[in-house]
Amino acid sequence: MNLALKDIQHNLGRFSLTAIGIGMLLMIVMGMGGIYRGIVEDATLLVDRVDADLWVVQRETRGPFAELSRVPPSLVHRVAAVPGVQSSREFVYHTIQRERDGQPLRMAILGLDWPIDRGEWLPLSAGRPIAQGHYEMVADQSLGLRLGDQIVLGKDSYTVVGITESMISASGDGIAAFSIDDAQAVQFDTPGEAIRLERAAREARGESFELTVRQPDVLENVWKPTAELPAVARPQISAVLVKLSPASSLADIKDIIAGWGDVSVFTQEGQRELLLRGTVDRARRQIGLFRVLLTVIAAIIMALILYTLTLDKIHSIALLKLIGASNAVILGMILQQALILGCVGYAIAYLAGHQVFPVFPRRVILATGDLIQLGIVVIAISIASSFLGIWKALKVSPNEALT
Amino acid sequence: MTESQGREIAISAMDLTKRYGSGNTEVLAMRNVSMTIHSAEVVALLGPSGSGKSTFLTAVGLINPPTSGSISIRGQKVLDGESALVNLRSFRRRHIGFIFQKSNLIPFLTAIENVQVAMQLNGQAARVSRQRALELMDYLGIADRASNLPAMLSGGQQQRVAVARALANHPSVILADEPTAALDGHRGRQVMELFAKVAREQGAAVIVVTHDHRALDVFDTIYEMEDGVITKPTHSRSAVSGSSD
Numbered sequence: 001m002n003l004a005l006k007d008i009q010h011n012l013g014r015f016s017l018t019a020i021g022i023g024m025l026l027m028i029v030m031g032m033g034g035i036y037r038g039i040v041e042d043a044t045l046l047v048d049r050v051d052a053d054l055w056v057v058q059r060e061t062r063g064p065f066a067e068l069s070r071v072p073p074s075l076v077h078r079v080a081a082v083p084g085v086q087s088s089r090e091f092v093y094h095t096i097q098r099e100r101d102g103q104p105l106r107m108a109i110l111g112l113d114w115p116i117d118r119g120e121w122l123p124l125s126a127g128r129p130i131a132q133g134h135y136e137m138v139a140d141q142s143l144g145l146r147l148g149d150q151i152v153l154g155k156d157s158y159t160v161v162g163i164t165e166s167m168i169s170a171s172g173d174g175i176a177a178f179s180i181d182d183a184q185a186v187q188f189d190t191p192g193e194a195i196r197l198e199r200a201a202r203e204a205r206g207e208s209f210e211l212t213v214r215q216p217d218v219l220e221n222v223w224k225p226t227a228e229l230p231a232v233a234r235p236q237i238s239a240v241l242v243k244l245s246p247a248s249s250l251a252d253i254k255d256i257i258a259g260w261g262d263v264s265v266f267t268q269e270g271q272r273e274l275l276l277r278g279t280v281d282r283a284r285r286q287i288g289l290f291r292v293l294l295t296v297i298a299a300i301i302m303a304l305i306l307y308t309l310t311l312d313k314i315h316s317i318a319l320l321k322l323i324g325a326s327n328a329v330i331l332g333m334i335l336q337q338a339l340i341l342g343c344v345g346y347a348i349a350y351l352a353g354h355q356v357f358p359v360f361p362r363r364v365i366l367a368t369g370d371l372i373q374l375g376i377v378v379i380a381i382s383i384a385s386s387f388l389g390i391w392k393a394l395k396v397s398p399n400e401a402l403t
Numbered sequence: 404m405t406e407s408q409g410r411e412i413a414i415s416a417m418d419l420t421k422r423y424g425s426g427n428t429e430v431l432a433m434r435n436v437s438m439t440i441h442s443a444e445v446v447a448l449l450g451p452s453g454s455g456k457s458t459f460l461t462a463v464g465l466i467n468p469p470t471s472g473s474i475s476i477r478g479q480k481v482l483d484g485e486s487a488l489v490n491l492r493s494f495r496r497r498h499i500g501f502i503f504q505k506s507n508l509i510p511f512l513t514a515i516e517n518v519q520v521a522m523q524l525n526g527q528a529a530r531v532s533r534q535r536a537l538e539l540m541d542y543l544g545i546a547d548r549a550s551n552l553p554a555m556l557s558g559g560q561q562q563r564v565a566v567a568r569a570l571a572n573h574p575s576v577i578l579a580d581e582p583t584a585a586l587d588g589h590r591g592r593q594v595m596e597l598f599a600k601v602a603r604e605q606g607a608a609v610i611v612v613t614h615d616h617r618a619l620d621v622f623d624t625i626y627e628m629e630d631g632v633i634t635k636p637t638h639s640r641s642a643v644s645g646s647s648d
Binding site: 329 | 493512521
């Protein structure tokens with residue numbers, strides 16, 4: 001006869017409500033672990049998917065995901081000329097926020113070096129990669145856009161031709177892929193009035209320039225688009241992605257590029273590390289602290305409930321002692337109840353979590369290792385929380401059965 | 404006491420004294436009480452409240468050891484003053500059955516489980532203990548209430564379940580503290596007669612602390628306690644019967 005189960009059966013309502021409460025708390029603990037895993041996954045997803053051997057970024061910066069990085073587009077050719085480099089391509093990455101249907105729309109914009117990179121590597125769930133150099137985009141489903149939707153960014157309209165799954169930036173925004181030219185057009189979009197003012201400023205500067213005095217026709221250039229001016233450089237890109245030949249040495253090529261005075265270079269692993277230590281580390285510590293606090297709260301609640309359940313049956317415990325029950329029987333009864341409470345709470349957390357987590361705004365990833373770890377923690381707090389009840393039960397004298 | 408001659412001594416309590424507190428607050432609950440009870444003997448312990456009856460019962464029940472004196476059960480010395488000479492809880496489990504004023508059943512166990520639990524604590528297998536519990540409940544006329552929780556039983560039925568539990572492990576000694584206080588006269592007498600029947604059929608020594616003078620003819624021996632001492636000499640059942648005759 002299992003006394004623990006019999007008592008639970010007798011107090012099923014209270015036990016169930018407690019288990020649900022513990023389950024909800026554990027679900028939050030589980031969810032926070034999952035959110036952390038999601039943040040790590042989101043932060044490193046792009047670096048992993050892009051699968052570049054080296055990232056060449058602006059000198060003394062930590063790359064486009066950590067901070068603003070600007071390098072000239074011509075760097076692609078310089079890098080391509082290094083022996084052992086199989087290919088190099090431009091990379092543009094920035095975040096924008098616009099309004100769509102009265103709702104804020106935040107998206108991380110990823111520039112693809114079209115036509116070298118058409119985004120075939122993107123995890124498409126519908127549609128296709130971009131097929132032309134302008135006015136097409138591939139959007140993550142978290143952005144709420146559908147195939148064929150058109151969205152106006154800057155002065156142009158872009159059509160959604162593909163939908164990805166789980167392409168989320170480190171800050172939790174859905175990623176939208178454009179050609180590099182379009183990504184830059186969105187990034188450096190300037191209002192008409194600003195353009196007119198800039199042209200007027202150019203004209204004013206030109207009039208004081210000796211060349212325009214001798215060749216007044218030069219001044220006509222100030223009214224041309226910026227991109228057409230030979231003296232003005234192309235907009236800068238965020239980074240250059242490098243793929244090495246199979247036989248080449250990663251360390252050697254990294255050393256060569258790192259020797260240039262205007263850029264810094266990171267391996268794929270280095271870029272991941274930077275992301276995890278920079279963007280994610282504070283979130284990890286904060287979430288970790290919350291998890292510890294919630295676990296402690298769950299343990300305290302469990303301890304109080306088990307203590308109350310023990311107090312409720314103190315007379316029965318005294319009676320059991322009177323008729324000869326050993327301390328092991330009493331201890332076993334309370335410990336079993338604690339473990340049952342913990343295990344049922346964990347099961348509720350797991351089942352409820354699977355229903356609730358998918359509707360969370362950020363990705364929640366339940367890793368097997370984390371679930372096992374939480375399971376061990378639940379067993380530990382179940383045992384710890386039973387101590388108060390066990391202490392009370394062991395103090396009870398058989399005499400109390402006579403009163 | 405002629406009936407007891409030749410029978411095994413079940414309980415031997417020698418010079419039991421129980422002292423609570425010290426100095427000005429010292430209370431002497433029991434003074435040099437000695438008692439010998441044989442197997443199958445049914446003993447009543449009478450006395451007013453505070454006379455030391457329950458103190459004696461808890462001392463003999465190995466729950467509340469005396470300050471001095473010794474207790475032997477079935478020839479084995481188990482308490483010498485406050486010193487336990489055996490594992491008291493284990494000894495209680497194997498040799499002593501308790502019945503209280505209130506039935507003291509475990510509320511989350513059914514009637515049969517309340518009986519079974521005593522046997523299972525003593526290492527009996529579930530199937531064997533269930534069979535024995537059913538037999539006992541049948542013997543006590545409550546087999547039809549086996550699957551009821553205590554809250555669903557009447558006071559008399561609860562007390563019978565408590566008796567079944569006390570008998571479950573074939574104890575050498577049954578200790579009952581005011582077992583009929585919650586019962587009407589008829590039921591009270593039935594319970595007392597049950598003790599006598601159990602004592603005779605199973606050879607257990609039974610000590611009953613009671614205020615109920617209506618069923619004293621059931622007992623072999625009657626002791627009276629007052630101010631912690633046994634004030635009257637023992638009376639055999641025949642003597643009580645004789646006086647009533």
